[in-house]
Amino acid sequence: MRQGNPDFMNGVPELLILKLLAAREMYGYELVQSIREQTNEAISLSEGVVYPTLHALEIEGALKSRRNTVNGRSRVYYSITKLGSRKLARIADAWSSVTRAVQSVLQGAKHASAF
Amino acid sequence: MRQGNPDFMNGVPELLILKLLAAREMYGYELVQSIREQTNEAISLSEGVVYPTLHALEIEGALKSRRNTVNGRSRVYYSITKLGSRKLARIADAWSSVTRAVQSVLQGAKHASAF
């Protein structure tokens, strides 16, 4: 563990960002704060995580962006693409699969349910 | 994502290994198979993950080992220490915290419950 967030964060920033942008268009700085608030400070992503993730997702075509100036502030708004929605569905499934599997071990169950 | 397991695996091997060893003494090869079976193949840790994790946990005092020969096979059995139990409690909490936080975003809840 580096510091700040507990651990178990592999792939989580990408998942959260895609999910939030699936609901509505947002800009980077807004995502940082939104995630912190919605998780009650349990997850606090730094800008150094959010911006590179946004750029990577845009490059692979999962997001598209438009620059907009609001109150004299230049913002880059991101929204999800069709390809991004499919990616979100895929990784949300993977997330469920892993958490279900871990949960079954934590609860001492002999077998995880297939679905 | 490297390959094999989906992603979201950060810290998971350590958590699973500690949890299984909290129930009973096991050896490395057994852990690999046990995790694969108990998670219905959802999580399949390679030996290249399990053995280094076991060694690291032993060095930090979370596990202790004893060598035992069964049916002509030499095995290294690991069991959890008091320090390991405390570590398990800590990271199990962290796991709960992260999964709860992610879940609240995935469900579109405005606020995660505090506990």
Added chain:
DNA sequence: TACTATACCTCGTACTTAAAGGTATAGGCA
């Protein structure tokens, strides 16, 4: 004898998060 399962191990790579640091503008306040 050869192959498979058991059982242990290490090394190198690839990926990812996170912190730190850097730029620039708007607005409040002294």
Added chain:
DNA sequence: TGCCTATACCTTTAAGTACGAGGTATAGTA
């Protein structure tokens, strides 16, 4: 005017970690 803070964007560097590949050795079986 000058200073500080919040907003808003970005990059670089460091450090950790899972994973595959590869390697050794023994027991049992075909």
